[in-house]
């Protein structure tokens with residue numbers, strides 16, 4: 193097989209960069225985008241400009257914490273429709289260079305440019321110039337022989353950069369990076385590997401025998417990681433993107449103590465998800481409800497239906513009924529509803545709306561565990577590929 197050339201394109205501080213672009217007075221200033229833009233209310237940071245990151249502000253941090261770190265930052269509400277417009281422009285530029293484009297989120301895509309005659313770094317620079325000239329925004333591009341290495345390369349140097357990892361030097365280039373840069377190593381797996389085996393870096397993982405990884409992670413995950421830590425990945429570019437799930441969640445301004453309040457929220461969220469499901473031309477089979485309590489313990493309960501549906505009544509009543517499987521012994525901080533196991537409605541022609549970051553913490557399996565991942569504002573989400 194001939195070697196592939198894969199690019200991973202990721203916009204820099206995307207939401208904040210769009211805000212700085214349309215309000216030039218914000219350029220060079222710390223800008224924090226999240227929730228409804230009020231840093232005194234609950235909600236989390238969606239992103240921060242690089243000027244704000246200097247103060248230690250990052251995505252998923254509670255807005256109130258961000259405010260404490262940098263009270264003079266400009267706090268702005270999330271405006272998905274504006275970001276979606278830029279996302280579409282960027283995507284259409286990428287499609288001029290290859291038909292094989294796999295969008296991963298609003299600001300991120302893989303691109304297979306194996307067929308292009310240009311030298312990859314020069315081609316990546318040209319794409320960056322086009323994006324900058326036509327949108328005013330900067331992007332970083334990672335180049336690799338596969339998606340895994342292209343994505344890692346992109347993350348190694350940001351903002352406004354092109355970074356390449358070669359197949360031949362991948363093992364060396366990965367060695368010093370933290371294990372969490374790898375697919376399949378989320379925070380939980382990383383903590384487990386560190387506690388059991390003292391693993392912190394990719395190099396530490398490279399030093400482990402296949403059997404050791406399998407013993408700790410199970411046969412499948414262990415074997416995957418054995419290859420991934422060596423930079424090996426043959427996953428294809430998936431061009432016809434299909435969402436795995438649609439979800440909505442909301443954080444209460446004041447924790448809910450009354451069951452009826454939570455029922456009303458679940459019903460409203462389920463109605464929203466169903467509307468979106470129909471708009472996008474999907475039916476779903478599995479309905480999941482997520483509850484995060486005041487102590488941040490997060491639980492999910494799921495119900496799989498006999499057949500896929502986009503029926504409003506069915507989805508709403510299924511979601512509300514799931515509440516019976518939660519205890520209401522503590523005040524509730526956040527509620528989410530997700531519909532997954534999606535299939536296309538026969539008559540549907542439309543393409544799904546652009547995905548946004550999935551802020552859900554658990555996988556939508558029955559009785560998911562504890563998420564504990566900080567505050568989350570109301571977030572509409574179409575989940576892409578999760579990294580763990």
Ligand code: DCP
Pocket residue numbers: 202203204205206207208237238239240251252297299300350351549
């Ligand atoms: N996002 C979000 N919640 C998160 C992470 C991201 O809402 N927890 C949104 C806001 C980001 C956009 O998704 O602008 C893209 O996410 P990235 O992880 O690519 O972050 P940025 O583009 O903001 O910054 P970077 O320059 O690090 O890519």
Ligand code: MG
Pocket residue numbers: 202203204205206299
């Ligand atoms: Mg980005």
